[in-house]
Amino acid sequence: MPESPDPAPFIAELRAALPGLHILTEPNETEAYRFDETEYLHPGRPIGVAFPESTNDVATIVRIAAARGVPVVPRGAGTGLSGGATAVDGALTIVLTRMDRILEIDRRNLLAVVQPGVINADLGKAAAAEGLFYAPDPASYETCSIGGNLAENSGGLRCLKYGVTRDAVLGLEVVLADGSVIRTGGRTIKDVAGYDLTHLFVGSEGTLGIITEAILRLRPAPPPKLTLLAFFPTVHAAGEAVAGITAAGLVPVTLELMDRFTIRAVDAALRVGLPEDAGAMLMIESDAGGDAAADELDRAEAACGAAGATEVVRAADPTEADWLREARRKAHWSLEQAGVARMDDVGVPRDRVPDLLDAIERISLDAGLPVGVFGHAGDGNLHPTFVVDREDPTAEGRINAARARIYEAALSLGGTITGEHGTGVAKRGFLEAQVGPDAVRVMRAVKAALDPQGILNPGKVL
Ligand SMILES: Cc1cc2nc3c(=O)[nH]c(=O)nc-3n(C[C@H](O)[C@H](O)[C@H](O)COP(=O)(O)OP(=O)(O)OC[C@H]3O[C@@H](n4cnc5c(N)ncnc54)[C@H](O)[C@@H]3O)c2cc1C
Numbered sequence: 001m002p003e004s005p006d007p008a009p010f011i012a013e014l015r016a017a018l019p020g021l022h023i024l025t026e027p028n029e030t031e032a033y034r035f036d037e038t039e040y041l042h043p044g045r046p047i048g049v050a051f052p053e054s055t056n057d058v059a060t061i062v063r064i065a066a067a068r069g070v071p072v073v074p075r076g077a078g079t080g081l082s083g084g085a086t087a088v089d090g091a092l093t094i095v096l097t098r099m100d101r102i103l104e105i106d107r108r109n110l111l112a113v114v115q116p117g118v119i120n121a122d123l124g125k126a127a128a129a130e131g132l133f134y135a136p137d138p139a140s141y142e143t144c145s146i147g148g149n150l151a152e153n154s155g156g157l158r159c160l161k162y163g164v165t166r167d168a169v170l171g172l173e174v175v176l177a178d179g180s181v182i183r184t185g186g187r188t189i190k191d192v193a194g195y196d197l198t199h200l201f202v203g204s205e206g207t208l209g210i211i212t213e214a215i216l217r218l219r220p221a222p223p224p225k226l227t228l229l230a231f232f233p234t235v236h237a238a239g240e241a242v243a244g245i246t247a248a249g250l251v252p253v254t255l256e257l258m259d260r261f262t263i264r265a266v267d268a269a270l271r272v273g274l275p276e277d278a279g280a281m282l283m284i285e286s287d288a289g290g291d292a293a294a295d296e297l298d299r300a301e302a303a304c305g306a307a308g309a310t311e312v313v314r315a316a317d318p319t320e321a322d323w324l325r326e327a328r329r330k331a332h333w334s335l336e337q338a339g340v341a342r343m344d345d346v347g348v349p350r351d352r353v354p355d356l357l358d359a360i361e362r363i364s365l366d367a368g369l370p371v372g373v374f375g376h377a378g379d380g381n382l383h384p385t386f387v388v389d390r391e392d393p394t395a396e397g398r399i400n401a402a403r404a405r406i407y408e409a410a411l412s413l414g415g416t417i418t419g420e421h422g423t424g425v426a427k428r429g430f431l432e433a434q435v436g437p438d439a440v441r442v443m444r445a446v447k448a449a450l451d452p453q454g455i456l457n458p459g460k461v462l
Pocket residue numbers: 036037073074075076077078079080081083084085096116137138139140143144145146147148149150151152153154155156157205206207209210211212332333420421457460
């Protein structure tokens with residue numbers, strides 16, 4: 001293998017150009033920035049980790065990196081689940097968390113202007129203080145950054161009604177691969193001038209540009225939610241209820257699923273008092289307000305009954321509802337208490353959720369791998385999570401074989417290999433199976449046009 005060039009002159013040039021730039025170069029300091037939440041992917045070692053504080057810092061770093069052909073890896077809070085922010089040998093990791101200012105909440109236009117390092121929950125709180133609402137809320141909302149959300153086009157627990165991150169973006173400021181800075185979109189709701197570059201960067205996982213500012217859509221705060229839990233004898237029956245709710249034309253704000261394995265893990269970890277013998281549970285919420293919310297939940301309850309629900313309970317008050325929602329958000333964490341929990345992410349058209357659940361169950365049995373399934377069932381987006389013993393040397397190979405079968409099943413049902421966690425490193429080997437060689441060729445052409453040297457987050461997505 002050829003030796004990497006000495007990084008010292010590059011680091012020295014960065015320090016000279018940006019004397020105030022915080023930059024780590026010692027391996028014991030940079031180690032924590034090698035990984036995201038996918039430790040199984042064995043990332044590389046960065047030559048340094050830089051913490052820019054302004055768009056000018058980012059642009060200068062990228063300009064110097066481009067001139068020297070040094071690759072860069074944009075990084076937000078590192079909560080990603082597909083390896084997008086993992087370090088690359090010989091690359092500089094650029095951490096955007098110091099650019100964490102909410103620059104403006106514009107009530108008159110229902111929008112916010114933010115830097116990429118703002119934590120999702122902080123934007124939610126700032127909007128709420130103005131009687132407004134920022135809809136996208138990944139389960140990691142208390143730790144993940146808006147930049148990461150934009151780069152992954154993240155989803156969450158409210159997408160069914162309000163859409164994913166893409167649907168909340170009006171405009172971006174982006175540092176390109178040569179260090180130049182562009183603005184896309186703007187403050188208008190409608191804007192069809194030229195190609196839609198805003199949505200090209202959203203979901204591009206740091207491979208086409210580095211987002212340094214975003215104009216995000218806010219909404220008036222919705223009324224308080226009503227929350228219902230429905231329990232089913234089997235996961236298939238819960239899947240049928242999801243299909244029934246969709247077919248009834250209902251669009252609740254939340255329609256989340258947990259299977260038996262996950263229910264038990266959550267209950268063991270958090271002592272919520274969920275029924276141990278339930279085969280699956282749906283959490284359904286309405287923020288339609290007053291009688292409309294009660295009516296929406298009545299109709300959802302009827303669909304659950306038709307699918308064979310054994311028990312339906314409603315949260316007594318908002319505190320109990322918050323508590324139940326938190327239990328759902330902690331599903332992955334709860335499974336982690338039982339061993340290594342490898343969370344995956346697939347999606348299918350909503351009427352195929354029961355088929356996907358059946359396929360996952362079959363694959364888990366065949367592989368002899370326990371699986372907890374939970375996720376955004378109302379979006380057709382599930383997170384099958386294999387839970388294995390930390391010391392089992394065969395686990396890695398068996399999980400890899402099983403997850404390939406799950407992607408195959410999702411694709412055969414007209415679905416996707418990833419609904420919201422992204423392609424990253426984890427799934428790039430499966431991308432062509434979904435989109436086909438011609439679409440991959442177009443993606444490569446876009447990448448080559450925007451990043452001809454291939455220095456932006458190399459080895460990710462494509
Ligand atoms: C417990 C748990 C629950 C989760 N729940 C959900 C969920 O419900 N829905 C969901 O969609 N995801 C979920 N995630 C995944 C993860 O939180 C999201 O993908 C999140 O958006 C990542 O944000 P981050 O700031 O941590 O980004 P990072 O992990 O740091 O980076 C993610 C990607 O974005 C790129 N990137 C980061 N910042 C920028 C920038 N400014 N410009 C360009 N590229 C950038 C990186 O290069 C990388 O490719 C969950 C993760 C965990 C651990």
